[in-house]
Amino acid sequence: MVLQCDILVVGAGPAGSSAAAAAAGDGVHVLVAERKDVLGVPVRCAEYIPRQLLGQLETDRDFVVQSTRGMRTFLPTGRVKEILAPGLMINRQRFDQALAQKAACSGSNVLTGTRVIGRKEGTVFLKGTDKRVRRVKPKVIIGADGPFSLVGKWMGRRNRHLIPAIQVSATLARSMEWTHVYFDSHIYGGYGWLFPKGKEANVGLGISRGSIWSQPLKTTLARFVHRLEKDGLIRETSWRMTAGWVPAEPVRDVSRGAMLLAGDAAGQTHPLTGAGIAHAVLCGRMAGKWAARAVQANDIALLKGYDREWQDDLGEQLQRAFRKRQKLEKEWDRLEEILPSCWVGFREYYAEP
Ligand SMILES: Cc1cc2nc3c(=O)[nH]c(=O)nc-3n(C[C@H](O)[C@H](O)[C@H](O)COP(=O)(O)OP(=O)(O)OC[C@H]3O[C@@H](n4cnc5c(N)ncnc54)[C@H](O)[C@@H]3O)c2cc1C
Structure with missing residues (x-):
C-alpha cells in the first residue's frame, strides 16, 4: 500500500509535532510516523521548560505542574x-500529546505505532505494530527522530x-x-x-x-x-x-537534498545544560515552514533556508556552550x-x- 503525502515527519516528539503543525498549517499534506503506541511514553526527561516557551505554544496548558x-x-x-x-515543571507525556494534538488539528495525519524502517530511492518504508509494511513517497522528509536519528544516518549527519x-x-x-x-x-x-x-x-x-x-x-x-x-x-x-x-555537540549542516533534521536529531540541544525541548519546538517549526515553502514552490533548494535560519538564531549560542563543555571536561x-x-x-x- 502506498501512502500519499508531501512531507513525511519521522518522530512525534516536540520537534516532529511542531514541524508537522507548521507545515500542515501552511496547507501542505503532512504525514507523521511515530514508532511509539502511546505518545510521550516512557518519559525520559527532567521535565523543565523555560517559562517563555508557554507563551509561544497554542495548546492546552494542562501539562504545567508547577x-x-x-x-x-x-x-x-x-x-x-x-x-x-x-x-x-511539566508533565512531559501530556506536553508531547498536546503538541501532537495541535499537529493533528492543523491537518497532519499522525500515525502512532508506526516505525520508519528504511528507504530505497524515493520510497520510505513504514512498519506498523500489525507488522504490515507500508510505503510512502514524500517530496520532503523531516527527521525529528531523536538522538540516534535514522534520517540523520541516511544524510551522513550523525550526532557524534x-x-x-x-x-x-x-x-x-x-x-x-x-x-x-x-x-x-x-x-x-x-x-x-x-x-x-x-x-x-x-x-x-x-x-x-x-x-x-x-x-x-x-x-x-x-x-x-x-x-x-x-x-x-x-x-x-x-x-x-x-x-x-x-x-552535546551541534550537528552543523542539517539539510541535505530533500531531507532536514530537527531537535535532538540535529543536535540542537544545549551542549552544557542538556535542555532541548524549547529548541526542538523552535527548530521543528522552522523546518516545517521551510519544507512547506519548498513543496509549494516545487524547489528543494529552498530547504537551505532552514539551515541559515536556525544557525542565525542558535548556532553561536550552541557553539559557545560546546566550547565551554570541552573546557569543563x-x-x-x-x-x-x-x-x-x-x-x-x-x-x-x-x-x-
Ligand atoms: C534524562 C533526560 C532528561 C532531560 N531533561 C530535559 C529537561 O528537563 N528539559 C529539556 O528542555 N530537555 C531535557 N532533555 C532533552 C529533551 O528530552 C530532548 O531535547 C527533546 O526530547 C528533543 O525532542 P525531539 O522531538 O527532538 O526528540 P524526541 O523527544 O526524542 O522525539 C523523537 C521521537 O521520534 C521517535 N522515533 C525515533 N525513531 C523513529 C523511527 N525510526 N520511526 C518512527 N519514530 C521514531 C521516538 O519514538 C520519539 O517519539 C532531557 C533528556 C534526557 C535524556
Whole structure:
C-alpha cells in the first residue's frame, strides 16, 4: 500500500509535532510516523521548560505542574549561586500529546505505532505494530527522530558527542520553588539535578561518556541520592529508573537534498545544560515552514533556508556552550575555579567567548 503525502515527519516528539503543525498549517499534506503506541511514553526527561516557551505554544496548558523561580547551582565546596530564571515543571507525556494534538488539528495525519524502517530511492518504508509494511513517497522528509536519528544516518549527519543521563523520582521533604543543579567531582563532565514537581521531584544526572566505564552511572546516582537525603531535601526514592542520551555537540549542516533534521536529531540541544525541548519546538517549526515553502514552490533548494535560519538564531549560542563543555571536561580537576566561566548560572559565562 502506498501512502500519499508531501512531507513525511519521522518522530512525534516536540520537534516532529511542531514541524508537522507548521507545515500542515501552511496547507501542505503532512504525514507523521511515530514508532511509539502511546505518545510521550516512557518519559525520559527532567521535565523543565523555560517559562517563555508557554507563551509561544497554542495548546492546552494542562501539562504545567508547577512554576520555578530560578536555578541554584551548588559548587563542590558547598558554595551556592542563585539566578532568577522563571521556569515551569511539566508533565512531559501530556506536553508531547498536546503538541501532537495541535499537529493533528492543523491537518497532519499522525500515525502512532508506526516505525520508519528504511528507504530505497524515493520510497520510505513504514512498519506498523500489525507488522504490515507500508510505503510512502514524500517530496520532503523531516527527521525529528531523536538522538540516534535514522534520517540523520541516511544524510551522513550523525550526532557524534552524546551524554548518557539517568533519573529516578523522589518524594520531596518540603515543596521547592527552585531547580537545583549540583557539580561534584564524581559527576564527571556533567551535573546532578533535583527538579521539583509538586510533592515529587526528578532526581538525575548526566555524565561524560568516558567515565561511565570506570564508575557505573547507577553507583554515581545512588551516591547523589544519598547526599540529597542527608541534606534533608528528599525522603523516599522510587528506584524505577529512566535513562536516555543527550546530544552535546551541534550537528552543523542539517539539510541535505530533500531531507532536514530537527531537535535532538540535529543536535540542537544545549551542549552544557542538556535542555532541548524549547529548541526542538523552535527548530521543528522552522523546518516545517521551510519544507512547506519548498513543496509549494516545487524547489528543494529552498530547504537551505532552514539551515541559515536556525544557525542565525542558535548556532553561536550552541557553539559557545560546546566550547565551554570541552573546557569543563579538559580541566575537570579545577572545577570550582573554572565553573563561573563554564556554567550558565554565572555572569562570567556570558562575558567570555
Ligand atoms: C534524562 C533526560 C532528561 C532531560 N531533561 C530535559 C529537561 O528537563 N528539559 C529539556 O528542555 N530537555 C531535557 N532533555 C532533552 C529533551 O528530552 C530532548 O531535547 C527533546 O526530547 C528533543 O525532542 P525531539 O522531538 O527532538 O526528540 P524526541 O523527544 O526524542 O522525539 C523523537 C521521537 O521520534 C521517535 N522515533 C525515533 N525513531 C523513529 C523511527 N525510526 N520511526 C518512527 N519514530 C521514531 C521516538 O519514538 C520519539 O517519539 C532531557 C533528556 C534526557 C535524556
